[in-house]
Amino acid sequence: MKAIQYKDYGSSDVIEWVEVTIPAIRNKKDVLIRVQALGVNPIDIKIRMGLMKEVRPVEMPFTPGGEASGIIVAVGDEVSGFKVGDEVIALTKTNAYAEYVTANENFLVLKPQLLSFVEAASIGVNIGTAQSVLFTAGKLEKGQRVLIQGGAGAAGAAMVQMAKAIGAYVIATASGNGLQLAKSLGADEVIDYKLQDVTALVKDVDLVADTAGGEAQQKLFQVLKPGGTLLSIVVPPSKELAEKHQVKASFVASDISAKTLENGIELIRSGTFKPIVSKIFKLREAALAQDLLTAGGLNGKVVLTVN
Known part of the structure; x- marks a missing residue:
């Protein structure tokens, strides 16, 4: 072969x-x-x-x-x-x-x-990652506010759809054509990270899901409410900044198996996930x-x- x-x-x-x-x-x-x-x-x-x-x-x-x-x-x-x-x-x-x-x-x-x-x-990897970040580690619930950094990327697009499906208020960062894509997938707010300052537009978020990393990650601590959580699939977040802002922060190594796909596959079958x-x-x-x-x-x- x-x-x-x-x-x-x-x-x-x-x-x-x-x-x-x-x-x-x-x-x-x-x-x-x-x-x-x-x-x-x-x-x-x-x-x-x-x-x-x-x-x-x-x-x-x-x-x-x-x-x-x-x-x-x-x-x-x-x-x-x-x-x-x-x-x-x-x-x-x-x-x-x-x-x-x-x-x-x-x-x-x-x-x-x-x-x-x-x-x-x-x-497979996208759904498993979204499940691991939003629900296994993030404990996201209906009515909570979540910011998804990179909401039009492969993993981010899955997170937008799965967060919206449980009734969370979804804020997504993107740029270019990704802005319309994130909106079409259910994001309640979309922010152009190239042109807009997310810290000036977003406050009191329960959960930040970071799929981009880099310097932008450090700003994300400012949008969390006290006791909120920042989770990254790219690089471990700063423990010092987490302590300063009185929030939790950690890197998530996705646990991807048939079980972690169950939720996403059901959403696909119901027409809720694309x-x-x-x-x-x-x-x-x-x-x-x-x-x-x-x-x-x-x-x-x-x-x-x-x-």
Whole structure:
């Protein structure tokens, strides 16, 4: 089969289009999936650049990719919830940039019929991240005010929709076409972070969900009410600023599994959640796709297709 691999850390130049053996099922709870599409995530780039090697070292040559959609072609002896022919979304953690991939059944969900394979490949990490930030860590409830920094990005767009679905008051930062996108997804207020000062426009927020990081993160402490919470999926927030503003702040490492997708998948089936795909590339164009994501400014998810 064809796959994307690299033999050393570095820029996108290390990425190779190679022929490898179709993976075998080694765990009785695993399935083998013929991949149709797969999502491109920031962590794919961080791993490739060696930024994660202290906490997530990988064995070279390495095939990246943490999420895919496809069709089950074989199942392990103890798989009980899925069968050959099922169309699924798989949270693979690695190895999804390939024509075939194995995954444990605890990290699979049936693909909603109303979604294409491309749309299905775009939601797993986003929904799992939104669930982890907003509800597992953030304890967001109906009627609370949440600011989503980067509300038109891949994860941010999922957060806007899932926060709105429970009845939260949603404020999203974005720019350009992302302003209208965030509004269309349900944001009650949208702020152009390039032209407007969020600290002058927003106060007394219960929860800040930061998907952007950088210097902008430090300003976000000012919009929280005392006792509020700032959670980031990018870099750990300042403990000193948290103490100064009498709020809680922490980095969230998303716990993404079939269980954390349940809420989002139900919202998709009810028509409350819409996948947002920004750009589609062929699998062999993985380097171009990752470079586009690195450049930033995208609204929605970058997806690779196998066929």
